[in-house]
Amino acid sequence: MVKPSDRLDKVCTRPPVPPPERTAAKCALCMKPLAKENMVTKDGKSFCCTAAADQFFASDAQYQEYMSRSKGGGFGRFLKKVIVLLVLLALGAAAYFYFFGEGKDGLSVDEMKKKAAEAMDSVKQ
Numbered sequence: 001m002v003k004p005s006d007r008l009d010k011v012c013t014r015p016p017v018p019p020p021e022r023t024a025a026k027c028a029l030c031m032k033p034l035a036k037e038n039m040v041t042k043d044g045k046s047f048c049c050t051a052a053a054d055q056f057f058a059s060d061a062q063y064q065e066y067m068s069r070s071k072g073g074g075f076g077r078f079l080k081k082v083i084v085l086l087v088l089l090a091l092g093a094a095a096y097f098y099f100f101g102e103g104k105d106g107l108s109v110d111e112m113k114k115k116a117a118e119a120m121d122s123v124k125q
Helices: 004-011 050-072 074-100 109-124
Strands: 023-026 033-035 040-042 045-047
Touching: 023 045, 040 050, 045 050
Parallel strands: none
Antiparallel strands: 023 033, 040 045
């Protein structure tokens, strides 16, 4: 498995780290501090080299494309959630009527209680 830092080593030039008083910005891709003479600026962002700038904007374009595609399916996801909710409600209602309505023998809960009480009375006598 390739670590993200290994991929950055192939793109970024990694200029020497300047002392804090000479640091002008950080590379937008690798986040290393940059001195003004080692900095490449593109579209208002600072980079350690032009390859890093190209990589940053290529991945940014891919990210923006992904976000635009994922936002388009909002209604479909909503519809799936509603269908799942309806199925769960139907299952819950079926379970409720099975256990608290008419049971397996077609008897209501009250009728079952009466039969159970009659059976207990007959056992006691």
